[in-house]
Amino acid sequence: MTVLDMREVSGGYSTKEDTIHEITLSVKEGEWLGLLGPNGAGKSTIIKALLDLLPVKRGEITLPGPEEYAFIPEHPIFFEDLTLWEHIDFMRAVTGLDEEETTERAEYLLKLFRLTKVRNHYPTAFSKGMQQKLMIILALTAKPKLYIIDEPFIGLDPKAMKDLLRELEAERERGACVLMSTHVLDTAEKICDRFVLVNYGTIIAEGTLDDIRRESGVDGSLLDCFDELMTEEEL
Structure with missing residues (x-):
């Protein structure tokens, strides 16, 4: 299809x-x-x-539909006043994903991409690579x-x-x-x-x-x- x-x-x-x-x-x-x-x-x-x-x-x-595709941009886009985990929470709320499943998936991806220790940090302080990983984690968590x-x-x-x-x-x-x-x-x-x-x-x-x-x-x-x-x- x-x-x-x-x-x-x-x-x-x-x-x-x-x-x-x-x-x-x-x-x-x-x-x-x-x-x-x-x-x-x-x-x-x-x-x-x-x-x-x-x-x-x-x-x-x-x-x-918008909730069925995910975009990973070349230049990371994020909210300056939200932490990494708050970005995940925001994405979940907007897309209506199940909270338990989203949390489990996000925890796995944070560990995979080695961002667990900065889950409560603001992406503005991240390196370009870490910011890119945030974009990837958001997309992969959504499972579009x-x-x-x-x-x-x-x-x-x-x-x-x-x-x-x-x-x-x-x-x-x-x-x-x-x-x-x-x-x-x-x-x-x-x-x-x-x-x-x-x-x-x-x-x-x-x-x-x-x-x-x-x-x-x-x-x-x-x-x-x-x-x-x-x-x-x-x-």
């Missing part, structure tokens, strides 16, 4: 010029889709369009149908990266799906089922790794294929 669907979505930050052009993509139950491209390719803009944060957009977007993740690995230590990937894989096994934007192609190649490669706000290739290899004419890694496709675009 398709959980997320974008059809011919174009738009930008003003009416004068589009930043993304006729973007069409979908994510099915249990699937991990990698939204890939260099810095400035339009990945974050596509996510803003999905979340209805892009001022000007056209096309059709189908998402589950869909995870929308923008550059999740920035600021994370190797153990936290591995723990995040393991938890998301477990979520996929229960049927959740993931849309992940990243420019870390070697990691994406190992974990994603399909890929959408973007440059200058336009999709330049999509499909499985075998599809991308056929389209690029390169029988190599995802990075090799992307490099070839980028070179063709510049010629």
Whole structure:
């Protein structure tokens, strides 16, 4: 079953010029889709369009209800006057999650990501990596149908990266799906089922790794294929 669907979505930050052009993509139950491209390719803009944060957009977007998807942003967003645990409590209250189940899940994730000792501290005093872990814990605690993740690995230590990937894989096994934007192609190649490669706000290739290899004419890694496709675009 398709959980997320974008059809011919174009738009930008003003009416004068589009930043993304006729973007069409979908994510099915249990699937991990990698939204890939260099810095400035339009990945974050596509996510803003999905979340209805892009001022000007056209096309059709189908998402589950707000309580059924979670967004992990590239730059952590939090309330300055709430502690880490108060963020979890606030999320639970807004989404209507069961208190006992939420507490048990959150306690497990705090221990996994080594934040138990700072549960009553304010995130303003955290490092970038710790703030990112808070965003991850909030999303994973909610157990939504869909995870929308923008550059999740920035600021994370190797153990936290591995723990995040393991938890998301477990979520996929229960049927959740993931849309992940990243420019870390070697990691994406190992974990994603399909890929959408973007440059200058336009999709330049999509499909499985075998599809991308056929389209690029390169029988190599995802990075090799992307490099070839980028070179063709510049010629």
